[in-house]
Amino acid sequence: MKVAYYSFSGNVRRFIQRTEIADTLEITQANCTERVKEPFILVTGTIGFGEIPPPVQSFLDVNHDLLRAVAASGNRNWGQNFAKAGRTIAADFQVPLLMKFEVQGTNEDISEFIDKVGHINEGYGRETIQSYRVEQ
Template sequence: MKVIYLTLTGQTRKFVEKLQMDVLELNPADPFVKMTAPFIIITPTYDKEVTEVWDDFLETGNNSQLLKGVAGGGNLNFGPLFAFTAKDIASDYNVPLLHQFEFQGNDEDVEKLKKAVNTLGFD
């Protein structure tokens, strides 16, 4: 399964690198990438601008139909706003919220996300 991610500080990239999966870093300056196979999104939590970048990406081509799930990172100090970008995308596009992790995640977070992706049934 392809993993599409966005990073502004590098924390999400550090997490994604631990997954050892097929990845693509989304460029916020040009999010209009057309996908041709199922994928998941891993996103940091920031302001609404990040969600707007994802909306641009997901509204390109058939991307929204190929989205199979989303995971989000953030800071637990955000309280109810922890991983809100991932929660918003999951809700807006009716896909599962696969996992939430703090900062760059840990080994347990990696295993939990990989397990969740495997349950989706896509290679």
């Protein structure tokens, strides 16, 4: 599944590059209103006091029907607004928030993201997806 991402300061871009996922699309001001042709997972940063970056909002205005999940980057110094764009997108479009990670993520964050993307790919097309994480 395609991973579409927006990187305001380069942190999300570095995160995506470290995943070594091949099927990616960087959202830019130049392409944010173009229609994609396949389902995607969105990775975005958060700007201001927890807002969705305008290019991401424009991209979602055109492509929200193909959005399958979201992950978000942020800085924990922002407290309750840490990676808030991800929570907002997940709620607005009724998709899972895969994870939140700080700045460009840790090696553990990279592994977790790759694992979760793999599970979404496995479950794509099924009516229900069995949970792989045991709640404690």
